[in-house]
Amino acid sequence: MTHDKDLPGRLRPSPLSFALATGVLALLARLLYVQCFSTPMPFWDQWDGEWATALRPWLEGTLQWDTLLYPHNEHRILPTRLVALASYLVTGEWNNVYEARITAVLFCFIPALLVWQATRDEASAGKRWLMMLVVLLLSVLPFARENFLVGFQSQFYFLILSSVVAIALVARHHQRPGALLAAMALSVLAIVTMASGLLTAVAAGAVCVLACLCLPGRRAPALAATAALAVIAVVAYLLLPIPAAHSGMRAQSVGELLLAASHVLAWPGRSNGLFVIVWLPSVVMVSRMLILRKASPTALFMAGLCIWSALQALSIGYGRGHDGMHPPASRYTELLVPGVVGNAWFALQLWGLLPTPSPRRIAARSVVVLFALLFAGGSLSQVSKDIKRAKAFKVASELQQANVVRYLASGDPKALEVGDFELPYPDAEQLKRHLDHPELRRILPAVVREQVSSH
Numbered sequence: 001m002t003h004d005k006d007l008p009g010r011l012r013p014s015p016l017s018f019a020l021a022t023g024v025l026a027l028l029a030r031l032l033y034v035q036c037f038s039t040p041m042p043f044w045d046q047w048d049g050e051w052a053t054a055l056r057p058w059l060e061g062t063l064q065w066d067t068l069l070y071p072h073n074e075h076r077i078l079p080t081r082l083v084a085l086a087s088y089l090v091t092g093e094w095n096n097v098y099e100a101r102i103t104a105v106l107f108c109f110i111p112a113l114l115v116w117q118a119t120r121d122e123a124s125a126g127k128r129w130l131m132m133l134v135v136l137l138l139s140v141l142p143f144a145r146e147n148f149l150v151g152f153q154s155q156f157y158f159l160i161l162s163s164v165v166a167i168a169l170v171a172r173h174h175q176r177p178g179a180l181l182a183a184m185a186l187s188v189l190a191i192v193t194m195a196s197g198l199l200t201a202v203a204a205g206a207v208c209v210l211a212c213l214c215l216p217g218r219r220a221p222a223l224a225a226t227a228a229l230a231v232i233a234v235v236a237y238l239l240l241p242i243p244a245a246h247s248g249m250r251a252q253s254v255g256e257l258l259l260a261a262s263h264v265l266a267w268p269g270r271s272n273g274l275f276v277i278v279w280l281p282s283v284v285m286v287s288r289m290l291i292l293r294k295a296s297p298t299a300l301f302m303a304g305l306c307i308w309s310a311l312q313a314l315s316i317g318y319g320r321g322h323d324g325m326h327p328p329a330s331r332y333t334e335l336l337v338p339g340v341v342g343n344a345w346f347a348l349q350l351w352g353l354l355p356t357p358s359p360r361r362i363a364a365r366s367v368v369v370l371f372a373l374l375f376a377g378g379s380l381s382q383v384s385k386d387i388k389r390a391k392a393f394k395v396a397s398e399l400q401q402a403n404v405v406r407y408l409a410s411g412d413p414k415a416l417e418v419g420d421f422e423l424p425y426p427d428a429e430q431l432k433r434h435l436d437h438p439e440l441r442r443i444l445p446a447v448v449r450e451q452v453s454s455h
Contacts, residue, residue, distance in 0.1 A: 012128075013128075015115070015116050015119040015120040015128065016116060018115050018116070018119055018128050018129075018131075018132045019112040019113070019115045019116035019119075020112060021132070022111045022112055022114075022115045022132055022135055022136055022139065023108040023109060023111060023112030023115075024108070025136060025139070025140065026107065026108045026111045026112070026136065026139035026140060027104055027105065027107075027108035029139065029140035030103075030104035030107055030108070030139075030140075030148050031101060031104050033142060033145070033148055033149065033390065034097060034100045034101055034104060034148065034149065036390075036394075037145070037149055037390040037391065037393060037394045038096060038097050038100045038149045038150075038394070038397075039096065039097065039394060039397035039398060039401060040093075040095045040096055040097050040401070040445035040447055040448060041096060041397060041400060041401040041404060041424050041444075041445065041448060042094060042095075042096050042152075042424060043096060043150050043152070043397065043400075043424050044150075044152075044424065044425060044426065045072065045152050046084075046096065046150070046151070046152045047424070047425045047430075047431070047434055048072065049072045049077055049080065049081070049152055050080070050081060050084040050094070050152060051094065051434060051440065052434075053067055053068070053070050053072070053081065054067070054068060054081040054082075054084050054085055055084060055085065055088060055094055055440075055443065056437065056439065056440070058085060058088075059439040059443070060439070068081050068082070069192060071241035071243075073241070073243050073246065074195040074240065074241050074242065074243055074246065074319070075155065075193075075194045075195045075241075076191070076192045076193075076194075076195075076241075077155050077192075077193065077194070078192040078193070079154065079155065079158040079189075079192070079193055080152060080154050080155045080158070080193070083099060083102055083103070083151065083154050084099060084151075084152075086102075087099050087102060087151070088443060092443070093443055093444070093445050093446060094440075094443045094444060094445070095445040095446075096150060096151050096152075096445075097151075097445075098151070099151020099152070099154070100148065100149060100150065100151040101151075102151065102154065103147075103148065103151050103153065103154040103157060104148065106154060106157045106158070106161065107139075107148070107157045108139075109161055110139075110157065110160050110161050110164060110337075111135045111136065111138070111139040113161070113164055113165065113168070114135050114164065114338070114341050115131060115132050115135050117164075117168055117298065117301050118131045118135070118298065118302070118341065118345050119131055119132070120298070121296060121297075121298045127348045130348060131341075131344070131345060131348070134340075134341060134344045134375070135341055137379055137380075138337050138340065138341065138379070141379055141380075141383060141386070142383065142386040142387055142390055143268070143330060143333050143379075143382060143386050144330055144331070144333050144334045145330055145386055145389060145390045145393065146329070146330040146331040147330070147331050147334055149390065149393060149394075153331060155193050155194050156194070156331065156334055156335065157334075158189070158190075158193040159190055159193040159194045159196070159197050159200075159335075160334065160335065160337075160338065162186040162187075162189045162190045162193065162197075162200065163186070163190055163197075163200040163203065163308055163338075164305070164338060165183075165186055166182075166183040166186035166187055166190070166200055166204045167183075167200075167203060167204055167207055167301060167304035167305060167308060168301055169182055169183040169186075170183045170204045170207045170208055170211065170222075170225070170300075170304065171207050171211065171297050171298075171300035171301035171303075171304055172297040172300075172301065174207075174208060174211035174212070174215065174217075174221065174222040174225075175217050175218050175221050175222070176221070177221050180208075180221055180222070180224075180225040183204050183225070183229075184201075184204075184225065184228055184229060184232065186200070187200045187201040187204055187229060187232055187233075188232060191232075191236045195240055195241070195315075195319075196311075196312055196315045196316075196335075197236070198232075198233050198236035198237055198240070199233075199308065199311040199312060199315060200308065201229040201230070201232040201233040201236070202229070202230075202233050202307075202311060203304055203307045203308035203311060204225075204229050204304070205225070205226045205229035205230055205233070206304070206307050207300055207301075207303065207304040207307070208222040208223070208225050208226040208229070209222075209226055210286075210289070210290075210295065210300055210303055210304075211300055213290065213293055214289050214290070214292075214293055214294055214295035214300065215295065215297075215300070246319070248322060249319065249320050249321075249322050250318060250319055250320075250321065250322060251317060251318050251321030251322060252322055256321050256322060257314070257317050257318050257321050258317070259272065259317075259321070260316070260317035260318075260320070260321030260322075261313050261314050261316070261317030261318075261321070262275050262317075263275075263317075263326055263327055263328065264313040264316050264317055264327075264328045264332065264336065265278065265279060265310065265313045265336075266278060266327070267327060267328055267333055267336050267340075267378070268333075268340070268374070268375065268378030268379045268382075269374050269378045270327055270378065274374060274378075277367075277370045277371055277374050278340065278343060278371065278374060278375075279306070279310070279339075279343060280343075280367050280370075280371070281343045281344075281346040281347040281350055281367060281368065281371055282302070282303065282306040282339075282342055282343045282346045284346070284350060284364075284367065285299070285346040285349060285350060286303050286306070286346075289303070298345075299346075299349075302341075302342040302345045302346060303342065304342075305338035305339055305341060305342035306338075306339045306342040306343060306346075308338060308339070309335060309336050309337075309338050309339025309340070309342070310339060312332075312335040312336065312339075313335075313336060313339075316328060316332050316335070320332075330386075330389075340375070343371065344371070344375065347367070347368045347371045347372070348368075350364050350365075350367060350368055351364070351365060351368045396421060396422075397424070399422055400421075400422060400423055400424040401424070401448065401451075403415060403416065403418055403422055403423055404423070404424065404431075404435065404448070405448060405451045405452050405455065406455070407432070407435060408435060408441065408448075408452045409451075409452045409455030410455070413432060416428040416431060416432055
């Protein structure tokens with residue numbers, strides 16, 4: 001473990017040490033959740049998103065790149081399909097637990113990178129333990145159970161990781177064409193992970209503009225990158241798949257959009273009015289940056305995270321806003337984590353901004369205290385409920401697997417005539433057609449094949 005010098009004769013852990021420790025602890029927590037609550041049988045979207053458009057074409061020798069890029073609802077999920085193929089090629093099985101473990105490994109780079117970026121400046125040295133604690137809590141608590149128990153949800157982690165790296169490159173290297181080109185490439189990668197990936201180009205472009213306003217040096221590279229990122233975002237929007245089946249889920253008015261977005265932005269709070277407390281630190285500090293026309297690269301990075309998560313919240317509010325989003329679904333919460341981390345970092349900066357006692361300092365520190373109370377209370381208050389939901393997911397998944405085994409062993413379609421959510425796919429007839437494929441039966445998890453043989 002490397003160290004930085006602190007006081008004479010005293011060493012403190014380096015930012016890289018904090019980052020590595022956070023990543024390892026996050027990985028261990030995620031692997032533990034997978035071991036305790038995940039099941040081998042592929043679940044819901046995996047049947048269409050992995051089997052029908054990746055594994056089956058591969059096994060039949062018909063797989064093409066355009067098949068891997070084929071839309072899944074409103075998304076293109078190229079990296080997720082590649083994970084499914086890689087998992088099968090290594091293990092010989094189509095197994096959700098194996099994919100979930102791969103996703104856990106992918107995920108651990110996100111908290112590690114967030115901690116490294118948040119603590120690498122000398123000005124952040126005294127707050128490294130606090131930032132590590134914030135990121136670690138957001139990494140090990142089970143609020144995102146829908147994502148870490150199903151390997152198919154790797155799309156969220158590819159999106160977040162590519163976006164965080166792109167924003168970091170722009171914030172720290174806005175004058176370097178190579179870094180800006182890499183950020184553009186990552187923005188394109190984000191587009192083929194999820195529909196809202198196009199917002200990565202928007203957020204990276206916004207950081208380029210902030211860098212031009214708040215940092216010295218040449219502006220031409222960042223301005224050129226902003227124009228290129230705008231083109232990328234527009235083209236991605238024009239090519240965005242629009243499934244008619246989801247039209248009823250979208251916000252039907254500006255009022256519905258704003259109401260749904262306020263519920264999303266309030267996370268980890270449970271009431272939509274709390275979004276003001278969550279986002280006030282970044283609003284105050286980014287406004288100050290723009291007024292003074294001065295910022296550190298880390299401040300720009302955190303501003304970029306906040307912009308990205310705020311855009312994601314608006315996207316969620318629009319795409320799923322017709323029912324009001326009370327609160328956001330578990331799978332969406334991790335898209336908000338970078339913004340919460342950014343606000344936490346700004347809150348810590350705000351705490352020490354006014355050293356002299358004054359009414360302004362009292363107001364600033366009151367904002368920080370409210371943010372801290374909401375963050376801690378909102379994050380910790382739902383832990384027991386989230387664990388119960390993870391246990392319920394495991395029980396339901398085991399029942400779904402048992403019903404599939406009964407059909408595979410008996411060949412009787414009545415084995416699939418069960419209640420809602422008692423099958424791993426919502427359409428019993430389509431599931432039967434999938435299960436009747438001989439190649440699918442061959443690559444199902446070994447434990448499923450053993451259960452079929454024992455019947």
